Amino acid sequence: MSASTRPRSRARRVVSIVLLSVAGLLVAGVLGIVIWSQVGVMDAEAGPLASVRDDDRITVSDVGGNVVMSPASDESTVGLVFIPGAKVEAEAYEAKLSGLVAEDGMTVVITRPWLNLAFFDPRPLSTFTDAAPGVDTWLVGGHSLGGVRACQLAPDADGLVLFGSYCANDLSESGLPALSISGSEDGLSTPEKIQAARDMLPADAEFVEVPGAAHASFGDYGRQAGDGTPTIDDADMTADITASVTDLLARL
Structure with missing residues (x-):
């Protein structure tokens, strides 16, 4: 060599x-x-989950790996694709979203993000709306990190609902009907963070701050590290979520 x-x-x-x-x-x-x-995946609490499964007004099924909640009596034409927060089990949101099904007649599709983290889930909105082909008007929403992902999918939806969350992408010129539901005691998506990201939503977006609600109040999975202390009970939280989304539906 x-x-x-x-x-x-x-x-x-x-x-x-x-x-x-x-x-x-x-x-x-x-x-x-x-x-x-x-x-450290946060599982659904047994009691609230059982209350939904025992409610004869609601049918719960698994479609394509998604939790699909639909009204038992009538076909619905309006739906919500809901994206869970980081490492929170999909079923943990059933009870808090149950009023939308039982009272508003909506179909709710709760997704299961890849790796339990919405940030790593690149699937389009149609992946989830296909789970309920009879629905023709779709809201997209999510809790915490799931809400951030919902903002990215929002241009393909008819409306956006944020649950203890805020957008990282700019939708201010989208003209999309938008609703932000937050909690006064949220220690993660704090009122200050919600306010700081307000300009990312259209000027006519509605902001509802629920008194006494913490970050984990939007689901039923127990306490969450870094969160505030909730003073609202589950029934009132469910009622506030239902009423706020009902108001948004009137704008569609």
Whole structure:
């Protein structure tokens, strides 16, 4: 082997080692995210979930991996695609959204984001609206990180509802009917954060701050680290959510 070939061989070995190291770090990073996404998932509380399953006004089914809540008596023409917060089980939102089905006759599709994190779920809105083909008017909404993702899907919907959340993309010129429901005691999506992101929504967006509601008040999965202390009970929270969305439906 000539002297001129040896440096090139060494350079190739160095490049190979660097590429293998980078690949190893990427694999370790992906595995770390997957493992983290499965640890500490917040499950639905049994009592509120049972109350929905025992309500003969509501039919609950699994369609394409989504939780679909629909009125048992009539076909609905208006629906809500709801995206859960980070690492919160889809079923944990059934009770708080049940009034929309039982009282407003809506169909609610609660998604199951990939890796339990809406940020990593690239599926379009049609993936979820296909679960209820009879519905022709769709709201999209979500809680916490799910609301951030809902904002990204909102241009394909007829309206947007944020539950303890706010937009990271600008919808101010979209003309989309929009509703933000927040909690006065929310320690994560605080009133200050909701206010700071207000300009991301259309000027006529409606903002409803529920007195006594914390971040976890929008679901039934127990307390959440960093959250405030709620003073509102579950029945009143469900009623406030139902009334606020009913008002938005009147604007469609």
